Amino acid sequence: MNQHSDLMIPDTGQKRLVIIGGGFAGIELTQKLKSADLQVVMLDKHNFHTFQPLLYQVATGGLEPSSIAYPLRKALRNVPNAIFRMAEVLEIYPQENILETNIGRLSYDYLVIATGSKTNFFNFTREVSAQMMQLKSVNQALDLRSYILQNFEKALLTKDETEKESLLNIAIVGGGPTGVELAGALGEMKNHILPKDYPELDFRRMQVHLFEASGELLSAMSDDSSEKALKYVKQFGVNVWLNTLVTGYEDNVVKLNNGKNIRTQTVIWTAGVMGASINGLNPESKGPANRMLVDAYNKVKGHENIFALGDIACMVSEEWPKGHPMVAPVAIQQADLLGENLKKKMKNAEMKPFKYFDKGSMATVGRNKAVVDFPGGKVKMGGFIAWLAWMFVHVMTLIGFRNKLIVMVGWLYNYFNYDHTLRLIIRPYPTKEVGSDATL
Amino acid sequence: MNQHSDLMIPDTGQKRLVIIGGGFAGIELTQKLKSADLQVVMLDKHNFHTFQPLLYQVATGGLEPSSIAYPLRKALRNVPNAIFRMAEVLEIYPQENILETNIGRLSYDYLVIATGSKTNFFNFTREVSAQMMQLKSVNQALDLRSYILQNFEKALLTKDETEKESLLNIAIVGGGPTGVELAGALGEMKNHILPKDYPELDFRRMQVHLFEASGELLSAMSDDSSEKALKYVKQFGVNVWLNTLVTGYEDNVVKLNNGKNIRTQTVIWTAGVMGASINGLNPESKGPANRMLVDAYNKVKGHENIFALGDIACMVSEEWPKGHPMVAPVAIQQADLLGENLKKKMKNAEMKPFKYFDKGSMATVGRNKAVVDFPGGKVKMGGFIAWLAWMFVHVMTLIGFRNKLIVMVGWLYNYFNYDHTLRLIIRPYPTKEVGSDATL
Numbered sequence: 001m002n003q004h005s006d007l008m009i010p011d012t013g014q015k016r017l018v019i020i021g022g023g024f025a026g027i028e029l030t031q032k033l034k035s036a037d038l039q040v041v042m043l044d045k046h047n048f049h050t051f052q053p054l055l056y057q058v059a060t061g062g063l064e065p066s067s068i069a070y071p072l073r074k075a076l077r078n079v080p081n082a083i084f085r086m087a088e089v090l091e092i093y094p095q096e097n098i099l100e101t102n103i104g105r106l107s108y109d110y111l112v113i114a115t116g117s118k119t120n121f122f123n124f125t126r127e128v129s130a131q132m133m134q135l136k137s138v139n140q141a142l143d144l145r146s147y148i149l150q151n152f153e154k155a156l157l158t159k160d161e162t163e164k165e166s167l168l169n170i171a172i173v174g175g176g177p178t179g180v181e182l183a184g185a186l187g188e189m190k191n192h193i194l195p196k197d198y199p200e201l202d203f204r205r206m207q208v209h210l211f212e213a214s215g216e217l218l219s220a221m222s223d224d225s226s227e228k229a230l231k232y233v234k235q236f237g238v239n240v241w242l243n244t245l246v247t248g249y250e251d252n253v254v255k256l257n258n259g260k261n262i263r264t265q266t267v268i269w270t271a272g273v274m275g276a277s278i279n280g281l282n283p284e285s286k287g288p289a290n291r292m293l294v295d296a297y298n299k300v301k302g303h304e305n306i307f308a309l310g311d312i313a314c315m316v317s318e319e320w321p322k323g324h325p326m327v328a329p330v331a332i333q334q335a336d337l338l339g340e341n342l343k344k345k346m347k348n349a350e351m352k353p354f355k356y357f358d359k360g361s362m363a364t365v366g367r368n369k370a371v372v373d374f375p376g377g378k379v380k381m382g383g384f385i386a387w388l389a390w391m392f393v394h395v396m397t398l399i400g401f402r403n404k405l406i407v408m409v410g411w412l413y414n415y416f417n418y419d420h421t422l423r424l425i426i427r428p429y430p431t432k433e434v435g436s437d438a439t440l
Numbered sequence: 441m442n443q444h445s446d447l448m449i450p451d452t453g454q455k456r457l458v459i460i461g462g463g464f465a466g467i468e469l470t471q472k473l474k475s476a477d478l479q480v481v482m483l484d485k486h487n488f489h490t491f492q493p494l495l496y497q498v499a500t501g502g503l504e505p506s507s508i509a510y511p512l513r514k515a516l517r518n519v520p521n522a523i524f525r526m527a528e529v530l531e532i533y534p535q536e537n538i539l540e541t542n543i544g545r546l547s548y549d550y551l552v553i554a555t556g557s558k559t560n561f562f563n564f565t566r567e568v569s570a571q572m573m574q575l576k577s578v579n580q581a582l583d584l585r586s587y588i589l590q591n592f593e594k595a596l597l598t599k600d601e602t603e604k605e606s607l608l609n610i611a612i613v614g615g616g617p618t619g620v621e622l623a624g625a626l627g628e629m630k631n632h633i634l635p636k637d638y639p640e641l642d643f644r645r646m647q648v649h650l651f652e653a654s655g656e657l658l659s660a661m662s663d664d665s666s667e668k669a670l671k672y673v674k675q676f677g678v679n680v681w682l683n684t685l686v687t688g689y690e691d692n693v694v695k696l697n698n699g700k701n702i703r704t705q706t707v708i709w710t711a712g713v714m715g716a717s718i719n720g721l722n723p724e725s726k727g728p729a730n731r732m733l734v735d736a737y738n739k740v741k742g743h744e745n746i747f748a749l750g751d752i753a754c755m756v757s758e759e760w761p762k763g764h765p766m767v768a769p770v771a772i773q774q775a776d777l778l779g780e781n782l783k784k785k786m787k788n789a790e791m792k793p794f795k796y797f798d799k800g801s802m803a804t805v806g807r808n809k810a811v812v813d814f815p816g817g818k819v820k821m822g823g824f825i826a827w828l829a830w831m832f833v834h835v836m837t838l839i840g841f842r843n844k845l846i847v848m849v850g851w852l853y854n855y856f857n858y859d860h861t862l863r864l865i866i867r868p869y870p871t872k873e874v875g876s877d878a879t880l
Binding site: 071083142149413 | 446447448486487488504505506509511513514517523525526543544578579582589593596597598599636637638640842845846849850853863864865866867
């Protein structure tokens with residue numbers, strides 16, 4: 001059985017399954033293993049789950065962190081065989097079945113890696129990428145919120161029009177859901193909120209730019225939805241640059257592959273993600289974009305008792321040659337199946353291979369505007385009804401009744417008042433934690 | 441007229457009145473001067489107003505910062521002649537009628553100091569006081585919240601029972617409203633919430649201590665209310681130490697004047713406040729506890745065009761030999777009158793001296809328990825009805841409909857569920873800003 005751990009995990013005599021990461025996959029798996037004869041240990045560097053699809057609302061002052069974050073201890077309350085530790089995993093030693101964390105070592109019988117993804121700056125240097133904002137964690141969202149507001153305060157203090165515009169302008173790189181939703185929300189703020197807060201500033205001088213390398217926004221969705229999204233974002237006053245690559249950023253100037261330059265002090269990078277991997281695994285497990293190659297049972301390649309779920313897992317199949325999309329439904333479905341399969345395994349029953357059930361996809365572009373693709377991509381939906389559907393799905397997916405309630409109240413209030421009251425610079429940016437903030 | 445300012449304040453040709461501080465007094469005064477022929481400039485180091493009476497609820501996870509903080513720009517929206525700048529005032533030069541701030545210099549015709557109060561550690565050294573937590577600002581409340589939760593996480597990792605208890609124990613110094621309300625809230629958490637979140641910890645080992653130098657809690661209130669408060673706090677499992685002075689704190693041990701020692705890593709100092717004064721004023725204006733001596737018209741002693749309002753102002757009279765209590769109603773009533781008097785002054789009409797109308801006082805001790813003294817101190821009220829009255833008054837005083845709504849929803853939810861879901865360590869303590877956080 002497993003040896004002593006200085007994380008003070010009691011030895012129950014049961015086999016120990018350690019889950020790294022309290023995201024959608026991690027939480028779903030603990031629920032599935034409620035009845036299993038296993039000791040389940042969840043590790044996360046935060047003590048809360050982050051509902052990432054709504055981070056952009058925290059960044060734009062539409063929601064409070066507590067509305068999209070949920071205490072992991074509370075999420076695990078109903079799982080008697082589960083234990084939580086707030087810990088950052090530094091290294092895995094597969095030979096000894098041991099983890100090295102920032103609070104000590106822990107042995108495991110089964111290991112499940114559900115660390116999700118982090119921002120991928122591709123070949124930008126650390127110097128360049130450090131000047132860009134990210135939107136993968138609550139802290140990053142709060143930093144972005146503070147930073148934008150601080151720039152407006154600064155803009156009031158300069159006579160230099162060029163400087164003023166570089167403070168007001170915002171560049172978003174990446175036309176995926178995060179980029180599009182963020183652009184829409186910022187467009188709304190520009191049109192309805194900021195002029196009231198800053199009567200001294202001329203917001204016609206504020207430009208929100210959205211850069212997309214491919215020929216369409218939301219390229220993962222149907223052409224129909226992509227076109228609608230483009231139309232909506234433009235209606236919110238956002239400047240969309242398709243087929244445009246950001247090639248550099250220095251001295252507050254964004255350089256584009258078309259030779260043009262955009263002056264701004266705020267560049268938000270949403271153009272790529274990569275797996276938040278951990279050192280120590282068999283090199284042959286290394287897949288594209290830092291993800292881990294897994295078989296149809298989410299077992300990591302080259303390991304017998306290590307599994308990977310969700311964004312970090314890359315399950316290559318004929319249907320999905322590049323692996324599944326890095327979205328919540330995949331993570332939840334994989335966790336669901338792994339829970340079943342582990343129970344089967346212990347009964348020496350045959351395990352079931354993973355089959356992704358695509359529930360369709362959706363994205364919102366602010367007030368009354370969203371796009372929805374139903375499974376198969378045949379049926380599509382846009383505009384107000386799609387927006388209601390988006391609200392419904394997201395509120396329903398939020399963990400915890402209180403969060404649902406608060407989010408609803410907040411949204412309804414904003415909806416009827418065209419206003420976000422959360423324009424508080426609680427922690428001025430930059431703060432100590434900036435940069436040191438991975439998604440695990 | 442006034443000279444150029446590099447805070448980019450336009451010269452409207454009007455006389456300029458500068459208000460330092462966006463607390464109750466500052467906001468009230470801007471509202472009163474809406475119609476006055478004055479340019480009103482409000483300066484605050486934060487871009488939001490803080491509803492200090494409810495900070496303890498943020499610290500104990502009952503409320504979000506945004507529920508008790510309100511954007512100052514929004515509060516000033518309806519005042520066309522008012523301008524806001526996020527600035528920290530460093531020095532006043534009364535001879536030249538100029539302010540030095542962290543973003544430049546600003547000239548004034550009238551100056552109103554409404555900077556409020558900050559924690560008074562009396563003769564504790566910086567080394568000792570730096571180890572204690574405070575509760576005068578939103579950041580301090582969030583730090584306290586994170587710090588307490590982080591200590592519980594640590595408590596899980598130690599075998600040493602002494603160490604464990606020092607991590608669980610909490611000492612509150614000062615039996616005023618803040619100390620009492622905080623103690624009650626922590627007692628509630630200990631009884632109803634923490635055991636569910638931390639089944640591994642034995643919370644019978646967690647002690648909440650409340651130290652009060654005088655012979656009663658809430659000494660500013662009636663003896664009747666003081667006794668009730670004592671009874672209620674004890675019912676929440678708080679250990680109350682009356683006539684007990686904290687004489688030192690080192691190596692996680694609180695030293696008491698009765699020779700006893702208490703082991704804890706969390707000491708919250710609510711035992712004293714002092715005026716958050718600014719350098720540069722006439723020495724003769726210096727009053728007790730760092731407050732500024734003002735006449736019956738809130739004019740600062742030794743100055744003709746400088747006024748002080750609220751906590752920072754010390755208006756000595758026969759009725760109030762030590763000045764008025766440092767509470768919101770005094771600040772609001774003084775701001776109200778100063779607004780009137782300034783208008784009178786400009787019409788060369790006679791100004792009215794200040795007369796405090798005591799509306800009574802109240803304090804809550806958690807769920808269903810509060811005490812209320814009505815004006816004159818004759819009528820008193822306790823228990824559930826007092827608690828309802830306390831809720832009503834505080835929710836009604838909160839600025840902004842949304843805040844009222846969110847606070848209500850949050851409180852009702854907590855009430856029926858015995859639960860606070862805001863147990864999120866968003867920013868681990870210590871953060872960069874700690875200590876550098878005055879109340880201005």
